[in-house]
Amino acid sequence: MSLSIIGSVALDTVETPYGKKKDILGGSAIYSSVSASFFTAVNLISVVGNDFPEKYTRMLDKKGIDIRGLEVKKGKTFRWEARYRDLNCAETLNTHLNVFEGFRPKIPPHITPKGDLLLANIDPELQECIFKRIRPKGLVSCDTMNLWITQKKKVLEKLLKKVDLFLLNDAEACQLSGENNLFEAARYIADKGAKMIVIKKGEHGVLFFSPDLKFILPAYLLEKVKDPTGAGDTFAGGMVGYLAEQKKINDRILREAMVYGTILASFAVENFGGESLAKVDSKAITKRRGDFEKLTRFYK
Amino acid sequence: MSLSIIGSVALDTVETPYGKKKDILGGSAIYSSVSASFFTAVNLISVVGNDFPEKYTRMLDKKGIDIRGLEVKKGKTFRWEARYRDLNCAETLNTHLNVFEGFRPKIPPHITPKGDLLLANIDPELQECIFKRIRPKGLVSCDTMNLWITQKKKVLEKLLKKVDLFLLNDAEACQLSGENNLFEAARYIADKGAKMIVIKKGEHGVLFFSPDLKFILPAYLLEKVKDPTGAGDTFAGGMVGYLAEQKKINDRILREAMVYGTILASFAVENFGGESLAKVDSKAITKRRGDFEKLTRFYK
Numbered sequence: 012m013s014l015s016i017i018g019s020v021a022l023d024t025v026e027t028p029y030g031k032k033k034d035i036l037g038g039s040a041i042y043s044s045v046s047a048s049f050f051t052a053v054n055l056i057s058v059v060g061n062d063f064p065e066k067y068t069r070m071l072d073k074k075g076i077d078i079r080g081l082e083v084k085k086g087k088t089f090r091w092e093a094r095y096r097d098l099n100c101a102e103t104l105n106t107h108l109n110v111f112e113g114f115r116p117k118i119p120p121h122i123t124p125k126g127d128l129l130l131a132n133i134d135p136e137l138q139e140c141i142f143k144r145i146r147p148k149g150l151v152s153c154d155t156m157n158l159w160i161t162q163k164k165k166v167l168e169k170l171l172k173k174v175d176l177f178l179l180n181d182a183e184a185c186q187l188s189g190e191n192n193l194f195e196a197a198r199y200i201a202d203k204g205a206k207m208i209v210i211k212k213g214e215h216g217v218l219f220f221s222p223d224l225k226f227i228l229p230a231y232l233l234e235k236v237k238d239p240t241g242a243g244d245t246f247a248g249g250m251v252g253y254l255a256e257q258k259k260i261n262d263r264i265l266r267e268a269m270v271y272g273t274i275l276a277s278f279a280v281e282n283f284g285g286e287s288l289a290k291v292d293s294k295a296i297t298k299r300r301g302d303f304e305k306l307t308r309f310y311k
Numbered sequence: 312m313s314l315s316i317i318g319s320v321a322l323d324t325v326e327t328p329y330g331k332k333k334d335i336l337g338g339s340a341i342y343s344s345v346s347a348s349f350f351t352a353v354n355l356i357s358v359v360g361n362d363f364p365e366k367y368t369r370m371l372d373k374k375g376i377d378i379r380g381l382e383v384k385k386g387k388t389f390r391w392e393a394r395y396r397d398l399n400c401a402e403t404l405n406t407h408l409n410v411f412e413g414f415r416p417k418i419p420p421h422i423t424p425k426g427d428l429l430l431a432n433i434d435p436e437l438q439e440c441i442f443k444r445i446r447p448k449g450l451v452s453c454d455t456m457n458l459w460i461t462q463k464k465k466v467l468e469k470l471l472k473k474v475d476l477f478l479l480n481d482a483e484a485c486q487l488s489g490e491n492n493l494f495e496a497a498r499y500i501a502d503k504g505a506k507m508i509v510i511k512k513g514e515h516g517v518l519f520f521s522p523d524l525k526f527i528l529p530a531y532l533l534e535k536v537k538d539p540t541g542a543g544d545t546f547a548g549g550m551v552g553y554l555a556e557q558k559k560i561n562d563r564i565l566r567e568a569m570v571y572g573t574i575l576a577s578f579a580v581e582n583f584g585g586e587s588l589a590k591v592d593s594k595a596i597t598k599r600r601g602d603f604e605k606l607t608r609f610y611k
Binding site: 097098191192194212215216218225226227228229232233234235263266267269270304306307308309310 | 397398491492494512515516518525526527528529532533534535563566567569570604606607608609610
């Protein structure tokens with residue numbers, strides 16, 4: 012099966028204790044697409060300006076990511092600038108929507124309702140618009156961020172009725188639900204209609220909630236994290252990408268999908284930008300999957 | 312084998328969003344001893360005042376904890392008062408050392424160098440004094456807290472040379488080492504002489520570091536936490552108590568010991584005080600051990 016991903020494509024300027032990088036490849040759709048592309052065929056739906064470096068287009072193409080849905084508009088690509096004083100907290104210095112301002116995506120004809128859909132983090136109105144145009148019959152997943160919970164909570168909650176798998180981080184789950192306890196937060200989100208919920212806790216791992224399954228997974232233990240940007244998007248892409256290739260979804264497969272999300276996210280934070288993530292190879296992923304098992308196994 | 316535990320015995324007054332309890336049974340040696348007593352024979356070494364309620368003495372006795380090393384001194388039992396506005400952070404309102412002031416423990420003759428020793432969280436000078444008097448031949452474990460790192464870092468670090476297993480929380484590991492990264496923190500502590508290091512992350516689980524083994528374990532997922540007091544002490548007691556009963560220590564056994572520490576800590580935080588923890592039965596522990604496996608297992 013295939014997976015269509017809508018989200019942002021950005022040129023990020025990021026400063027962490029390990030250095031500063033200017034205009035590197037970023038955005039939720041990039042991290043998710045690159046991550047998912049290790050497992051399934053990805054259709055990327057987004058927009059860039061005509062300043063978008065050709066080397067990045069070539070890289071996406073080389074990864075087998077279908078970019079016929081990546082519109083090139085006259086103007087500047089979306090820009091995000093942030094600084095991490097410590098690695099747990101991004102301080103946004105600048106956000107320039109640029110070509111995203113008033114963006115109304117066209118759905119290219121090769122994207123049909125048959126495949127899965129990941130609404131990566133972006134304005135929920137845009138997520139809803141895409142959902143309505145595609146009317147997907149496969150698994151629908153959705154990610155978000157604090158900004159949209161503050162600005163467009165109602166739109167987001169309306170969207171949740173249509174979502175099979177909703178991913179967000181712990182702070183966002185508390186913000187959305189008004190609860191301090193993640194169990195209560197998950198219950199609130201489930202009441203809004205999401206069938207499965209993943210609460211991401213960064214370096215502390217992830218929680219999964221559905222009526223049939225509760226599952227906890229720690230994060231992969233890394234000696235060094237250089238840039239946490241995109242970790243959550245990468246997790247989402249890895250998890251959903253893995254699921255897109257399965258004939259059916261059951262407990263075991265959901266657990267395994269979260270393991271792959273975790274592994275991909277661990278690669279994402281070891282270096283700066285989406286381009287580094289694209290350089291990971293399948294062998295390294297399989298190797299780390301095994302290391303993760305050794306790192307966490309306690310069963311006989 | 313047996314396990315001797317030195318630490319504090321206290322009457323705690325604790326307020327959390329779930330209520331306020333006055334003069335309940337607490338202290339590092341209580342949580343550790345009760346927890347360890349599910350697995351091994353425990354000798355408690357500490358001091359209380361003559362105001363210490365007899366019902367607590369009876370309870371300890373009923374749990375099979377040997378209290379011949381629990382001195383009763385004229386005066387008041389150690390008191391600690393704290394408030395949790397949210398469950399992640401205790402705000403200490405009062406600490407009265409009382410009978411601990413100038414306490415010099417006597418080692419009763421039934422405590423020999425043969426067994427294991429847990430130096431539960433207390434003044435490192437007292438920990439060192441006990442270590443010197445017992446000269447234990449078994450496993451020596453040690454816990455601590457931020458206060459001692461601030462006030463008696465040198466004494467604590469000197470003690471680490473004699474310690475096989477050192478347990479502390481993530482903030483304390485960073486404070487002690489001056490590092491932000493837990494890998495670096497563990498390295499610092501290992502350089503000081505501790506052979507095995509457990510870094511406790513509260514609701515986010517625990518990390519284990521030794522030259523031969525790295526291991527991560529999430530915490531047990533609870534619907535409700537009523538009072539986090541003593542969670543770390545309970546973890547230590549459960550882990551070390553389990554180890555005390557093993558003929559040898561290897562990777563598999565260390566992992567399993569951490570699982571039991573985690574399970575016992577999960578019971579400790581579900582209710583107020585050490586008395587509630589004592590009411591847990593072995594059946595419930597075994598049941599939760601199985602639930603924990605289901606909650607975290609992703610291997611085929």
